[in-house]
Every structure is written in C-alpha cells, then in structure tokens.
Amino acid sequence: MSLLLNMARRLSFAIAQPITIVGWFISSVLLIVLVALASSSTFRTQPMQEHALTQAYYYGIIAAGLYCIIALLMIVTVVGAYRGHYPKEFRLTTPQRTLMLQTISFMVYILLGALVYSKVEGWQYLDAVYWADFTLFTIGIGGEYVPKTHTGRSLLFPYAIGGMVMVGLVIGSIRSLVLQRGKEKMSARFMETKRQSVLSSLNGEERTIRVGLFEKINFSEKGLSESQRREQEFRVMRIVQEKAERTRKYFSLATSSIAAFLLWFLGALVFMHAEKPQGWSYFVSLYFAYTSLLTIGYGDYALSSNSGKPFFVFWSLLAVPTLTILISNMGDTLIKAFKDFTIWVGSLTVLPSDHGVRSTLRTSIQRMDIGKLHKENGKEEHATGATEQTTLDRLTEHIEEDELREAQEAGEHGDTLERDTHFYHYVLAKEFRQLMRDIDASPPKQYTYQEWSYYLRLFGKDETDASCHRKPQAKHDRSKHKYPNLGVADGGDNENGGPYTWSWLGVRSPLMGNKTEAQWLLERLAATLEREMRRMRSTDPKEHKKPPPISMTDLRTKYSSPRSDSQQLLEKGLSAAEVRRRQRNGDSGR
Structure with missing residues (x-):
C-alpha cells in the first residue's frame, strides 16, 4: 500500500520506500520460517517416507525469493535516487500504468477462474490455478486436468477467449513499453561508445579515422571550407550511428536468445528433478519444456508432482516477456533479412518488379557498393556549394506554391x-x-x-559560421558536466551564458539524442516560431530591424544569368517553375 501511495504521489519517497523495503524483507523472512517449519518433524505426523509437501509449500518458497529480490532492487533504487541517478518520485507514464493494470487484471482473472473451476470440477484450488495457467497460455497440457462437466465446458468458451485477449494486451504493452525504453537506453550507450572509439582512432599523420575493425576513411580538414568540414563530420557521424544501431540490434538478439535458452534448459532441469517419480530423463524434460514454450502442448507428458506444478506456473509467466522480446528482436534482424532476401529472389524469378530483372540486378550491385565511402582512402568528394543549392531549391518550392501576397506588397513599396x-x-x-x-x-x-544545413539556417544557425562550432572531442569534460545533456546542439546556454558550440561528432550532436531527427527539428522549429512571435510583439525598435536568416534576394540572385534577366521575370510575378522552363527553352528574354 505504501508503494502504491508513493506511485500515486500521496506519500513521500522518504517515508514510503523504507516502509516498502522493510515490509518485503519481513514477508520474506516470515515465509522462510513458515516453509522451514512445515517441512520439519514438528508438523509431520506421518512417517518420513509418507510425508509429502503440498503445492502451497513451493509457492511459499517462490514468493519468499521474489520478495527478497524486490527488496534488494528497491534498495538499489533508493541509493541511486539519493546519488542523483534516479528521480525520487514515481511518475508513471500512461503505458507504464497500462501495463501494471493489465498485468494485475490478468493475474486476478487466472485466480478467479481457478476458484470457479475448483468448485465446478471438484479440483484442489492450486490444481485449478495450474489448469487455468496452461489453458490461458494455450499450451493445453491436458492430463487429468480437463473440464469433464457440462458446466465447466460451457464456461470454457468465454473464459478462454477472455484470457487470450488479456494475454495479447499484456504482450502488446510489453512490446511497446519495455522494448522501446530498453532500445532508447541501449542505443544511447552503444552510440556514445562507438563515437568515442572512432574519435580516439583519429590519425593526424595519415589523416584517417577508423570507423570499423578493418575500415578507415579519409578525415582531413586541410583545404576544406567550414561547411565542407562540417559535412565531413556529419558523414562520419552517420556511419557511427548506423554501426552502433546494427551492434545494438544484434546484441539485443544475442541477449534475448541467451535468456530464452536459459529458460528452456534450466526449466527442463527443474522439471527433470520434480518428475523423478515418473522417470523423466533430461531429454524428455527438454522436450516437454520446448513444446510448452512454443505452446504446442501435445499432452503426451504432463506434470504430476506438487513441486513441478507451481514451478510451471512461475516459469510460464516468465516465458511471456522473454519470448515476446526474443521474437521482436528477431523481427528487427533475422526475419527482416529473410524477408528482404525472399523479395529479392522473387524479383529475379517468378515475381519481377515493375522495372524488370535487369534493373533489380543493377540496384543490388549499387547497394553492395554502398561501402565505397568507407574504403576509398582520401577520395571523399565534397560538392562545393551543394548545401547552398539545396537551400535555394527548398525555398524555391515555397515560392512556387504561393507568390506571398504580403511579401510582394512590401516589396512593391x-x-x-x-x-x-x-x-x-x-x-x-x-x-x-x-x-x-x-x-x-x-x-x-x-x-x-x-x-540539416537548410533547417539549421532557418533556426539562425548557419553551418558556414565557424563561431557556432567546435572541434570534436572523444570525451566530455566531467568536471563541468557530470551528466551531459545529449543531443542539445544549439539548445540552451553553456556555463558562460552563451549558446552552446557543438560538433556533429560531439555529445551534443543532434544525432546523439534519443529523439528522432524529425522530433528534434520540430522542437527547434517550434522554438523559432515562438521566438519570432515574441520579436514581433516587442516594443524595442532594434528587434524589428533584425534581418531574417533567409531572404527573397537569395532566390533572385540564383535565377540571374548572363543570357537572361530572370530576376525581372520573378519581379513580374512569374513562378520559379516558369522561369526555369523559359531558361531551358532559351526564351526567357522574349
């Protein structure tokens, strides 16, 4: 109750956490004492060879272990909170709250269903819990626990459908919450590790930088303009980003695969010892665990021991998040690769694309050659003026959409x-x-x-302005910033009160944060719009005299040429598309 009150912000962290931790430890100790006494001669009235421990005894052992683990984890949380690693308040997001409520509802659904069936079918209550568990997970082990009354079979129709829907909801919440949060944390960690590794490999004499185990690319600032130097950093950061993301995907796949195999092998080991009276070998236990994990449930082997049934319930509940995460990670790697491969094979054989087999082969060869940038030592191309050209083209699109009545009227005056x-x-x-x-x-x-250069220019951050930038550093200065704010770039002020200077290969690069690139740009664009609204409302005449970072003069300069007076055509109201058409036809002067 104290933990829930703390999450609901009705009880302070300093009061709720000690109560919760002490409560879990006391519960764990009491259960350990109880299960120890239950197996002693004090409560044993029959001979040892006839003495059997019930399922409740093993549920008590599992519960005691869980209580102890929870208390230890909460101690870690408290220490981390007082050291500043975690907030001292629980602020549950909507997905977190949803997962909690769905999990609690599912457990209540299992227990209430077991209570009903224990009365209808005349089973022991904990046997009914075991039945409800393998039924709702669609394992269908069978054995002696199957509905035999017409009432039980009739109730199965709504009960099983409701349970499968709730399992699906829980799996969906695990996928959207646990996986997404883990992905963000792991992406940031792998990105920073890779970034530091790449910058540490910078060779000033050879003017190269190592981006992979056997990959070096040219990295030299000699003879480059500020914009070209920044573009070079951006290209390297893109490579870092791609390699870090690939590493994260396969690391996640390896971790979830190991967890699934441990669940399978260790579960089989427990089942083998629990079902010794049935003479189960380890291979038979592996077979049973495998068919249960994949919800095949042939029913040729079924648990009968009081220790095996409680463990199966706990084990199957662990299997839900474990297999959900494994399948999701396989979808990002192996399944995606197989899907792409089958589509490619189909495009070359029975289902050619609209462009034909020859075009598909040519595209495949180009994709295989995509690493050319990584392997050409000193042969990177820097298109002079490409950034400026893209900016003007982007602005021209807006001119083509509308002639901007207010702008034209102001220009006429x-x-x-x-x-x-x-x-x-x-x-x-x-x-x-x-x-x-x-x-x-x-x-x-x-x-x-x-x-990126175009958008940054809209925000007033010109990529050609060297005063806004800094040299890339492998590690940040921990004496000034113990926990750097990743991905802020031009956001906020530094310790001297001025705007941050940043590098595309630095910790403040926009490519370093957990936000998507569109989210980052949208936030900065919204801040720019707010700043412009404040400037327009300002009574300071100086604020109204500040020129914007872009102008229509840039466009008019672009369409001027020795052979035609395109500037006059634009001023006459012709669209940029019409100007280009006339230039191509050579009649812009007529």
Whole structure:
C-alpha cells in the first residue's frame, strides 16, 4: 500500500520506500520460517517416507525469493535516487500504468477462474490455478486436468477467449513499453561508445579515422571550407550511428536468445528433478519444456508432482516477456533479412518488379557498393556549394506554391526587410507542416546533410559560421558536466551564458539524442516560431530591424544569368517553375 501511495504521489519517497523495503524483507523472512517449519518433524505426523509437501509449500518458497529480490532492487533504487541517478518520485507514464493494470487484471482473472473451476470440477484450488495457467497460455497440457462437466465446458468458451485477449494486451504493452525504453537506453550507450572509439582512432599523420575493425576513411580538414568540414563530420557521424544501431540490434538478439535458452534448459532441469517419480530423463524434460514454450502442448507428458506444478506456473509467466522480446528482436534482424532476401529472389524469378530483372540486378550491385565511402582512402568528394543549392531549391518550392501576397506588397513599396520577414514566417509555417508529416514516418526519417544545413539556417544557425562550432572531442569534460545533456546542439546556454558550440561528432550532436531527427527539428522549429512571435510583439525598435536568416534576394540572385534577366521575370510575378522552363527553352528574354 505504501508503494502504491508513493506511485500515486500521496506519500513521500522518504517515508514510503523504507516502509516498502522493510515490509518485503519481513514477508520474506516470515515465509522462510513458515516453509522451514512445515517441512520439519514438528508438523509431520506421518512417517518420513509418507510425508509429502503440498503445492502451497513451493509457492511459499517462490514468493519468499521474489520478495527478497524486490527488496534488494528497491534498495538499489533508493541509493541511486539519493546519488542523483534516479528521480525520487514515481511518475508513471500512461503505458507504464497500462501495463501494471493489465498485468494485475490478468493475474486476478487466472485466480478467479481457478476458484470457479475448483468448485465446478471438484479440483484442489492450486490444481485449478495450474489448469487455468496452461489453458490461458494455450499450451493445453491436458492430463487429468480437463473440464469433464457440462458446466465447466460451457464456461470454457468465454473464459478462454477472455484470457487470450488479456494475454495479447499484456504482450502488446510489453512490446511497446519495455522494448522501446530498453532500445532508447541501449542505443544511447552503444552510440556514445562507438563515437568515442572512432574519435580516439583519429590519425593526424595519415589523416584517417577508423570507423570499423578493418575500415578507415579519409578525415582531413586541410583545404576544406567550414561547411565542407562540417559535412565531413556529419558523414562520419552517420556511419557511427548506423554501426552502433546494427551492434545494438544484434546484441539485443544475442541477449534475448541467451535468456530464452536459459529458460528452456534450466526449466527442463527443474522439471527433470520434480518428475523423478515418473522417470523423466533430461531429454524428455527438454522436450516437454520446448513444446510448452512454443505452446504446442501435445499432452503426451504432463506434470504430476506438487513441486513441478507451481514451478510451471512461475516459469510460464516468465516465458511471456522473454519470448515476446526474443521474437521482436528477431523481427528487427533475422526475419527482416529473410524477408528482404525472399523479395529479392522473387524479383529475379517468378515475381519481377515493375522495372524488370535487369534493373533489380543493377540496384543490388549499387547497394553492395554502398561501402565505397568507407574504403576509398582520401577520395571523399565534397560538392562545393551543394548545401547552398539545396537551400535555394527548398525555398524555391515555397515560392512556387504561393507568390506571398504580403511579401510582394512590401516589396512593391521598397520595404525589403518587411518582405523578407513575411517570407521567412511563411517558410517556417510550411516547414512546420512538413515536419509534422515526417514525425509519423516509419522507419524514422533520416535527413541528408544538405537538409540539416537548410533547417539549421532557418533556426539562425548557419553551418558556414565557424563561431557556432567546435572541434570534436572523444570525451566530455566531467568536471563541468557530470551528466551531459545529449543531443542539445544549439539548445540552451553553456556555463558562460552563451549558446552552446557543438560538433556533429560531439555529445551534443543532434544525432546523439534519443529523439528522432524529425522530433528534434520540430522542437527547434517550434522554438523559432515562438521566438519570432515574441520579436514581433516587442516594443524595442532594434528587434524589428533584425534581418531574417533567409531572404527573397537569395532566390533572385540564383535565377540571374548572363543570357537572361530572370530576376525581372520573378519581379513580374512569374513562378520559379516558369522561369526555369523559359531558361531551358532559351526564351526567357522574349
């Protein structure tokens, strides 16, 4: 009760935690004493060879162990909270609350169903719990525990359907909550480890950097502009990101596979010892555990001992999250690879793509050659002006959509500042809508360096401005920041009150945080819009004289050429698409 009151924020952490921890320890000690006395000669009235321990005895042992583990884990939580690693208050999110309620409801559903069937079928209550467990998990072991009355068989129809629905809900909550939270933590850890490893391998003499065990790429700042240097960092960070994510996926698969195999092998070991009266060998126990884990349930082997049944209930409940996580991790790796392979084989044989077999082969060869960037020592290409060109193209799209009446009117009156301000606000609103669409993309959208440069320029962070940037460092200064705020980049101020300077390969890189790239950009865009609203409401004349980071003059400069006066065409109201059409046809001057 104290733990629940603490989660509901009705009881303080300092009061609730000691009560909860002491309560679990007392419960554990009392159960241990009780089970010890129950197996002693004090309570044994019959000869030793006729003495048998009930299922309740083994449930008591399992419960005592769980209580002790919970208390020890809560001690770790308290120590971590007072050291600043964890918050001192439980703030349950909606998915966490949902998983708790669904788990509690499922356990109550099993126990109440067992109570009903113990009365209807005349079973012992704990035997009915064992039956309800293997029934709702669709294992169907059978044996002597099957409904034999018409009432029991009739009640099975709604009871089994309701139980399977609740199991599905619990599995869905485990997948969305446990896996997602674990993925975020592991991604951040692997990303930081890989980032430090890559930066530590920087060779100044050879001007190379190692991105893999046998992979080196050129990394030199000599002769590069600030924008090209930043793009080089971005490319390396993308490689770090991809390799760290691949490592995380296969590490998660290996961990969940080991957990599943331990559950199988150790469970079989316990079943072998529990079912010695039946003469089960270890292989038979492995067979039983395997058919139970996969819910095959042939029914040719069934548990009969008072120790095997309670362990089976506990073991099967552990199997639900374990196999859920394993299957999910397989979906991200092995199953995805097999699916891609079958689609590729189909496109070459019985189900060719719309572009034909030859096009499919050519695309496959190009994908195999995607590592060319990693292996070409000193041959990275830096497209001069590509970032600026992308920015202008993106702005031109907005011009094509609308001629921006307010901007045109301001331009006609010669007020270029007001014209550019209107244009800037229009672009921000349009990009806000685009990012809202990108938020829902699956898999999460990854932007090119040119797109990042465009968005950062909208936020007032020009990639060509060296004063906003810093050199990449393998490790952050713990004397100043014990726990760095990953992925903040241009967000917030440093210890001197000024904006953070950051590197694409640093801990504050936007690619380092747990947010998706679209989420990061959307948050910064929303902050930019708020800042612009405050500036427009300001009574300070200086605030209204600040030029926006983009202007329509940039576009007019782009469409000027020696052979045609495209600037005049734009000023006359022609769309950018029409200007380009006329330029291609060579009639822009007519």
